[in-house]
Amino acid sequence: MEIRKIKVENSTIIKPFDCGDDDLNEFLLEKSKNYQQELLATTFVFEDKTKTCAYYSIFNDSFRIKDLSFLSKNAIKNFLRQLLPHPKRHLKSYPAIKIGRLAISKQAQQLGLGRKIIDTIIDYAIRQNEQCACKFILVDAYKDAVGFYEKMQFEYFSDSDLNDEIRQMYLDITPIINVKRENM
Numbered sequence: 053m054e055i056r057k058i059k060v061e062n063s064t065i066i067k068p069f070d071c072g073d074d075d076l077n078e079f080l081l082e083k084s085k086n087y088q089q090e091l092l093a094t095t096f097v098f099e100d101k102t103k104t105c106a107y108y109s110i111f112n113d114s115f116r117i118k119d120l121s122f123l124s125k126n127a128i129k130n131f132l133r134q135l136l137p138h139p140k141r142h143l144k145s146y147p148a149i150k151i152g153r154l155a156i157s158k159q160a161q162q163l164g165l166g167r168k169i170i171d172t173i174i175d176y177a178i179r180q181n182e183q184c185a186c187k188f189i190l191v192d193a194y195k196d197a198v199g200f201y202e203k204m205q206f207e208y209f210s211d212s213d214l215n216d217e218i219r220q221m222y223l224d225i226t227p228i229i230n231v232k233r234e235n236m
């Protein structure tokens with residue numbers, strides 16, 4: 053089965069899609085073009101001849117320290133120390149790419165497409181860093197999908213959303229880029 057990746061544009065005919073989640077289906081089928089036109093989110097689909105197998109939607113974002121206000125000052129300090137060894141470089145916000153949405157059709161789940169999409173986004177983040185810095189990939193992960201993001205090496209900001217339906221997770225690009233630099 054040949055699958056091709058295309059960017060959603062106004063003229064794109066989006067093929068049928070069902071990942072089992074109404075909101076995620078609706079975003080692709082009814083909202084993604086508007087988000088594209090308004091420059092709010094860029095969406096890519098993976099499709100075969102008859103249907104959409106997967107899609108993801110990303111945009112520029114920032115991770116703000118004030119988003120961690122539920123943590124104690126010490127906990128924030130420790131978190132930052134772990135991320136940035138140089139205290140002088142501690143900032144109020146950090147550049148990021150946000151995965152707004154990511155979904156695989158019911159028939160195509162557990163076949164490696166999710167991993168392929170995360171790898172694609174990491175590759176993009178690495179390339180973006182050549183022109184414009186970006187430290188994190190962020191996602192508000194559905195509870196049922198956190199195991200997937202854990203496998204992809206994403207981490208939690210805190211345990212405070214442990215029992216929530218959605219959990220905030222991040223992937224730090226820095227070690228990935230450092231390994232790349234060492235191998236150059």
Ligand SMILES: CC(C)(COP(=O)(O)OP(=O)(O)OC[C@H]1O[C@@H](n2cnc3c(N)ncnc32)[C@H](O)[C@@H]1OP(=O)(O)O)[C@@H](O)C(=O)NCCC(=O)NCCS
Pocket residue numbers: 071072073076154155156157160161162163164165166167168192193194196197198199200203
């Ligand atoms: C969650 C989702 C994105 C995963 O994509 P996928 O293509 O099915 O996952 P992959 O086949 O690439 O799996 C990669 C690894 O993650 C694991 N994995 C996949 N989904 C998982 C889940 N829900 N929980 C725990 N682990 C999961 C796989 O077993 C695999 O592990 P392995 O490398 O040890 O074999 C996909 O199932 C999906 O779209 N689900 C419905 C919509 C959704 O929840 N979207 C996320 C919104 S935040």
